[in-house]
Amino acid sequence: MTDAPATDSDDQFDFEHTPETDQSFENALAKARDGDRLTVADGIELMTTGTDVSGIDPVRKEKVLEAADRRRAEMVGDDVTFVANLNNNVTTACNTGCLFCNFKNTAHQFESDYEGEHTGFTKTPAESREIVEDALETGIYEVTSVSGLHPAFVLNEEHREILERYDDPYAEVDYKPPEAYDTDPGTYVEQMRAMSVGGAHLHSMTPEEAYHARRGTDWSYEDVYRELKAAGLSSAPGTAAEILVPEVREVICPGKIGTDEWVEGMEGAVAAGLDVTATIMYGHVENEAHRVMHLKVIRDLQDRTGGITEFVPLSFVHQNTPLYDRGLVTGGASDDEDELMIAVSRLFLDNVENIQSSWVKFGNAKSLKLLNCGANDFMGTILSEEITKRAGGGYGEYRSFDDYVEMVSAIGRPPVERSTDYRERRRIDPDDGPHGPMLGPRADGTPMLSGRTEGTGSTARADD
């Protein structure tokens, strides 16, 4: 497969699921406009702008976008929300080997006796705490943390003892003691305690990380998330979802948990009393049928739990990834595909209020356009970014409140600061600048930092 030419993905991968339906585009559009619950066939008709035509029909596409924009207005109004947050990812060490990911470094590179160079990092709990403490001074109130599955990472000391009892822990449960590494990431519980300092809302522990935090045990996801919650976790990010269809996961992330286990992890988080988000990572080998099947998994999960606060379409960043290097893809999603992904998410997910437009993945121009295609949330200030940057994306790693207010006002919509759970909101008067966060424990409206970084990929952040 590695040597296969980068041709049409359906020919190359011989997928069982293909975008073919008995539905017509016009019927699907009528249902969408009426607010009827859509079937997977309806969704495929909208996502493809009709399976009776090849390629995207521009007029039909506008009809889908317009229906989604209207639905957005009915469901959540015109407000465009965003959060003052910091990304603090703990480690890039990971042996899972997802083919779309260049965030990770294989874990042996972090071992004390490794002699080569690498560009990755691991932070101790004390280092995480210091980074969060510093960021709290800027007014942020959310810390998002997603990490590689470092072999020394365990839930707590009890977990470590269980893993150490295996005959060959590295081979059987991907565990190696911290002594083997240059830097000890501590336990997940220690990292949670470190990062939930000063009243920060800690958004961390994807289902894949929760899987790592219970590997080699018979603990339930609910119990693991309860323990993490007791240590300071407030909500869980629904990444690791990628495409929740087994035949796609087999190609792009064969080492990852399966669809059912991802769902089980999310249900465990909600059962433990945590809010969750959900994502899709699209624009690689999958087709439109897979995208809509994924939306169905998310809608069913939300029907059962009600715990999903937002849905985030993450457009695949291809440049530095194994999928691209090996010729399994020739690029990422087109503009049409990005617009339709957002719009059909809004129309299909009738039970998820917030659809996020990610400026990291799309850049300013397109992420603004997507706020008119069904999205209503505009992500966060993040202050630091490694996943997209290491994959070759160049849209920077910071948006100030002034940037946000200027961009959102430019499309005639009200800018609104929100809390992670969307329960607290503050409308911002665009004329009353300069602008800064107000909802955080140490936020008083002072601007956070200044300087646009789009296009530079730089971390330059001069103080205001």
Ligand SMILES: C[S@@+](CC[C@H](N)C(=O)[O-])C[C@H]1O[C@@H](n2cnc3c(N)ncnc32)[C@H](O)[C@@H]1O
């Ligand atoms: C890098 S992982 C970190 C957390 C954890 N290791 C996991 O897999 O859940 C977080 C998410 O980043 C996204 N991601 C990774 N590489 C990407 C890429 N090249 N383009 C877009 N999204 C990517 C994937 O959706 C992935 O689940």
Ligand SMILES: Nc1c(NC[C@H](O)[C@H](O)[C@H](O)CO)[nH]c(=O)[nH]c1=O
């Ligand atoms: N879409 C991306 C996000 N989204 C997460 C938000 O920043 C925020 O944490 C969430 O909405 C909870 O409040 N984060 C990234 O780092 N990169 C993205 O592309």
Ligand SMILES: N[C@@H](Cc1ccc(O)cc1)C(=O)O
């Ligand atoms: N960190 C993820 C994005 C993400 C994080 C948290 C979320 O709740 C949602 C999405 C990425 O950059 O790909």
Ligand code: SF4
């Ligand atoms: S997506 Fe997550 S699990 Fe997969 S290789 Fe990257 S860091 Fe590891």
